[in-house]
Amino acid sequence: MDDTVRQHKYVLSEDQMPTVWYNIIPDLPSPPPPPLHPGRLDPVGPDDLAPLFPMELIMQEVSTDRYIEIPGGVLDVYRQWRPSPLFRAHRLEQALGTPARIYYKYEGVSPAGSHKPNTSVPQAYYNKKEGTRKLTTETGAGQWGTALAYACAIYGLECEVWQVGASYDAKPYRRMMIEAFGASVHRSPSDLTEVGRMLGADPRNFTGSLGIAISEAVEVAATNADTRYALGSVLNHVLLHQTIIGQEAMLQLAMAGDTPTHIVGCTGGGSNFAGLSFPFLKEKLEGRMSPRIIAAEPASCPSLTKGVYAYDFGDTAGMTPLMKMHTLGHDFIPDPIHAGGLRYHGMAPLISHIYELGLMEAEAVPQTECFAAAIQFARTEGIVPAPEPTHAIALAIREALKAKETGEETVILTALCGHGHFDLSAYDQYLRGEMVDEAVSDERFASALSTLPKVPA
Amino acid sequence: MDDTVRQHKYVLSEDQMPTVWYNIIPDLPSPPPPPLHPGRLDPVGPDDLAPLFPMELIMQEVSTDRYIEIPGGVLDVYRQWRPSPLFRAHRLEQALGTPARIYYKYEGVSPAGSHKPNTSVPQAYYNKKEGTRKLTTETGAGQWGTALAYACAIYGLECEVWQVGASYDAKPYRRMMIEAFGASVHRSPSDLTEVGRMLGADPRNFTGSLGIAISEAVEVAATNADTRYALGSVLNHVLLHQTIIGQEAMLQLAMAGDTPTHIVGCTGGGSNFAGLSFPFLKEKLEGRMSPRIIAAEPASCPSLTKGVYAYDFGDTAGMTPLMKMHTLGHDFIPDPIHAGGLRYHGMAPLISHIYELGLMEAEAVPQTECFAAAIQFARTEGIVPAPEPTHAIALAIREALKAKETGEETVILTALCGHGHFDLSAYDQYLRGEMVDEAVSDERFASALSTLPKVPA
Numbered sequence: 001m002d003d004t005v006r007q008h009k010y011v012l013s014e015d016q017m018p019t020v021w022y023n024i025i026p027d028l029p030s031p032p033p034p035p036l037h038p039g040r041l042d043p044v045g046p047d048d049l050a051p052l053f054p055m056e057l058i059m060q061e062v063s064t065d066r067y068i069e070i071p072g073g074v075l076d077v078y079r080q081w082r083p084s085p086l087f088r089a090h091r092l093e094q095a096l097g098t099p100a101r102i103y104y105k106y107e108g109v110s111p112a113g114s115h116k117p118n119t120s121v122p123q124a125y126y127n128k129k130e131g132t133r134k135l136t137t138e139t140g141a142g143q144w145g146t147a148l149a150y151a152c153a154i155y156g157l158e159c160e161v162w163q164v165g166a167s168y169d170a171k172p173y174r175r176m177m178i179e180a181f182g183a184s185v186h187r188s189p190s191d192l193t194e195v196g197r198m199l200g201a202d203p204r205n206f207t208g209s210l211g212i213a214i215s216e217a218v219e220v221a222a223t224n225a226d227t228r229y230a231l232g233s234v235l236n237h238v239l240l241h242q243t244i245i246g247q248e249a250m251l252q253l254a255m256a257g258d259t260p261t262h263i264v265g266c267t268g269g270g271s272n273f274a275g276l277s278f279p280f281l282k283e284k285l286e287g288r289m290s291p292r293i294i295a296a297e298p299a300s301c302p303s304l305t306k307g308v309y310a311y312d313f314g315d316t317a318g319m320t321p322l323m324k325m326h327t328l329g330h331d332f333i334p335d336p337i338h339a340g341g342l343r344y345h346g347m348a349p350l351i352s353h354i355y356e357l358g359l360m361e362a363e364a365v366p367q368t369e370c371f372a373a374a375i376q377f378a379r380t381e382g383i384v385p386a387p388e389p390t391h392a393i394a395l396a397i398r399e400a401l402k403a404k405e406t407g408e409e410t411v412i413l414t415a416l417c418g419h420g421h422f423d424l425s426a427y428d429q430y431l432r433g434e435m436v437d438e439a440v441s442d443e444r445f446a447s448a449l450s451t452l453p454k455v456p457a
Numbered sequence: 458m459d460d461t462v463r464q465h466k467y468v469l470s471e472d473q474m475p476t477v478w479y480n481i482i483p484d485l486p487s488p489p490p491p492p493l494h495p496g497r498l499d500p501v502g503p504d505d506l507a508p509l510f511p512m513e514l515i516m517q518e519v520s521t522d523r524y525i526e527i528p529g530g531v532l533d534v535y536r537q538w539r540p541s542p543l544f545r546a547h548r549l550e551q552a553l554g555t556p557a558r559i560y561y562k563y564e565g566v567s568p569a570g571s572h573k574p575n576t577s578v579p580q581a582y583y584n585k586k587e588g589t590r591k592l593t594t595e596t597g598a599g600q601w602g603t604a605l606a607y608a609c610a611i612y613g614l615e616c617e618v619w620q621v622g623a624s625y626d627a628k629p630y631r632r633m634m635i636e637a638f639g640a641s642v643h644r645s646p647s648d649l650t651e652v653g654r655m656l657g658a659d660p661r662n663f664t665g666s667l668g669i670a671i672s673e674a675v676e677v678a679a680t681n682a683d684t685r686y687a688l689g690s691v692l693n694h695v696l697l698h699q700t701i702i703g704q705e706a707m708l709q710l711a712m713a714g715d716t717p718t719h720i721v722g723c724t725g726g727g728s729n730f731a732g733l734s735f736p737f738l739k740e741k742l743e744g745r746m747s748p749r750i751i752a753a754e755p756a757s758c759p760s761l762t763k764g765v766y767a768y769d770f771g772d773t774a775g776m777t778p779l780m781k782m783h784t785l786g787h788d789f790i791p792d793p794i795h796a797g798g799l800r801y802h803g804m805a806p807l808i809s810h811i812y813e814l815g816l817m818e819a820e821a822v823p824q825t826e827c828f829a830a831a832i833q834f835a836r837t838e839g840i841v842p843a844p845e846p847t848h849a850i851a852l853a854i855r856e857a858l859k860a861k862e863t864g865e866e867t868v869i870l871t872a873l874c875g876h877g878h879f880d881l882s883a884y885d886q887y888l889r890g891e892m893v894d895e896a897v898s899d900e901r902f903a904s905a906l907s908t909l910p911k912v913p914a
Contacts, residue, residue: 005536011471013470073459075462076461079462079466080466080544091611111840113878154837172885176881179888180841375637378610379638379639380610380611420637421570421634421878424629424630425629425630425633428633431637
């Protein structure tokens with residue numbers, strides 16, 4: 001028996017927890033293109049967004065300040081689970097026989113089980129402060145809905161969630177968790193909104209999509225004065241709030257005495273990836289580190305590797321501003337893979353811009369490779385990951401196996417953004433040998449892209 | 458908005474993690490009565506237990522050493538999630554309007570989501586060290602099965618779990634989690650064992666019980682040379698391993714500058730309760746503290762408040778040694794409440810002995826009171842508890858409300874021994890108003906007690 005006590009976990013004290021969020025925009029060689037008003041086709045201003053968001057979040061959305069202070073009332077709640085641990089994957093490395101050192105930042109320790117409370121908490125906080133009574137939102141797999149329900153319970157806001165039909169049917173425990181926190185949940189498309197009734201009339205929309213659920217939640221917020229809307233990814237202020245992840249990870253890697261050569265994160269809307277990588281990208285831009293920064297996206301919804309960089313809507317009904325992003329088309333309905341949180345047609349405009357600048361890479365990973373990696377991870381590291389971060393784990397394993405061939409001591413940092421306690425039916429399907437990789441034809445991509453809105457150059 | 462940053466969480470560094478387990482036996486005024494051989498009716502010796510347990514655990518079972526060193530190979534794995542946090546329940550206190558200060562030690566941060574890995578890890582470790590190839594066990598709600606499957610994955614042992622039929626049917630996610638860790642799961646009663654075939658023939662046993670599942674797992678271990686058995690509660694060595702909880706909590710309460718007036722833990726077999734309370738009971742025995750120590754048991758299976766103190770079997774089929782304990786009778790089948798981990802007919806002999814010595818109290822709590830408390834806890838503290846610790850939360854709330862009446866600043870320490878991610882259907886039932894309190898008639902208790910084995914005084 002090996003009785004060596006190894007350092008698996010790097011923990012920060014509460015005093016070491018960052019008290020600012022990091023805004024990457026002022027550090028980029030050029031700013032990202034602005035969102036456009038869907039009717040006027042000119043840049044949206046704060047007034048356009050005011051029906052949906054509190055002013056403090058709108059100001060963060062357009063801020064060019066490098067650091068934004070985290071309010072005391074948010075820090076107070078963050079400290080329930082933050083700083084989150086960074087783990088060295090000794091047992092996984094051993095199983096792979098790799099000279100690579102693999103670190104993972106674990107956000108599954110939050111009350112909602114993912115990184116999402118990093119932004120749901122400040123979003124609920126600012127809304128409460130500015131007099132909002134109720135927040136509406138969409139959720140796919142349910143991570144975001146759970147996180148917002150939790151934050152609303154803490155600050156005493158009502159919360160109403162539209163859950164993508166396919167997930168609502170397949171993952172009832174997520175709905176129950178959201179309800180345990182006191183929020184209400186509707187299956188989307190619902191008959192509670194105009195857009196839900198309209199889109200729901202088409203049987204092809206029966207299983208729903210994030211785009212449809214967003215349209216429903218936005219409609220209710222836009223038409224009720226005391227109600228606002230909260231988005232769980234994509235927007236600048238959401239990515240901003242997640243940067244606490246990367247800031248902590250940087251301190252923790254320094255404790256381990258290591259500098260990353262690879263930073264790998266899964267991407268749906270992009271907030272987890274941005275949260276982990278942006279603080280390191282600052283180091284890279286300023287020449288202090290030179291990690292490869294790689295987005296792991298699902299083969300069934302590969303907005304970076306198969307999408308186009310163009311102005312498109314954030315939702316299916318075309319109610320949101322137009323955002324310049326890598327998109328598969330706002331009416332692209334991805335196959336119902338288990339990583340519901342990655343089934344979004346577009347990529348955050350800020351990440352899309354950074355990708356265009358050549359500061360990062362992207363790779364698509366098929367679902368069965370993800371679950372093979374997840375099982376190996378669970379049986380060595382003891383944590384059952386959510387389907388979303390299995391994409392990052394699979395890519396980390398690809399890189400670790402390359403290192404095994406070359407003998408290179410690469411240092412891989414990845415984000416384990418949530419646990420898979422509500423996704424075990426996916427594991428069951430995989431272990432029974434019944435999981436298949438969905439193949440999306442080029443025709444389907446092309447067809448969805450044909451409906452991109454026309455925007456003059 | 459209240460922007461005060463309050464201290465919610467008390468965290469120890471890894472260096473402060475205890476490196477010994479605490480054995481209370483040498484500190485008690487008298488030792489607990491010994492277990493008896495079921496045939497010979499004389500005290501069992503190490504040789505009697507050798508087919509089931511590795512020698513190191515048998516020596517711990519009968520040890521009179523006050524402290525037992527935790528091996529390096531166990532500390533290495535403990536550090537994945539230990540030291541676990543102690544939380545001050547500020548928001549719950551505020552909602553209750555109580556002057557009481559409520560602290561909870563949270564064990565749901567472990568990979569299996571409960572306190573169970575505190576003992577599954579050393580049990581797997583010692584078995585591996587002594588050449589065991591496979592471990593068998595029973596599980597109710599699934600917390601213990603998950604914990605043992607996790608530990609077996611870490612140390613490279615096979616693992617076979619018999620899950621109580623009612624839980625197997627109602628909580629498929631637990632089975633899937635156990636399988637994700639690489640163990641196999643059987644519905645109990647199964648047709649894989651003699652005792653399963655025999656007891657399974659009676660339709661009243663269709664939903665199973667912990668007692669039946671234990672009989673099946675013990676049979677397989679006893680009849681296979683390279684296979685041993687692991688128990689998740691009740692025995693001295695299991696309680697011993699859990700004392701790391703209370704040792705840590707004592708250091709953390711000292712950080713908070715508080716001394717507990719009430720220590721409240723839920724009791725099924727008793728390991729969580731013992732783990733939290735024994736280190737404090739030492740302080741009480743030696744006059745340094747005087748907390749009330751209260752066991753919270755389910756009204757449907759109240760072994761301390763409704764059972765008798767007598768020698769009884771640990772399992773239904775009568776294969777285990779006889780243990781002197783508070784028992785409802787080894788063939789008592791509790792109603793299928795949601796707190797599957799508390800559905801055990803007996804109480805740990807060591808706790809039963811301490812209860813007889815008058816060093817602790819017990820109260821039974823009905824299920825609906827537990828879930829009302831759980832919802833209030835989830836919506837204030839942000840954690841959805843497993844059904845088992847909701848009993849302790851309900852009792853803590855009872856005491857906090859008493860303090861509100863008297864104005865007394867009581868200090869309540871409780872154990873939140875696991876999260877409820879796999880128990881959300883229970884919350885759903887409660888929120889739909891469909892949960893009822895099971896009432897057990899005195900006749901049913903009396904009938905089960907009529908089959909107690911005869912043991913000469």
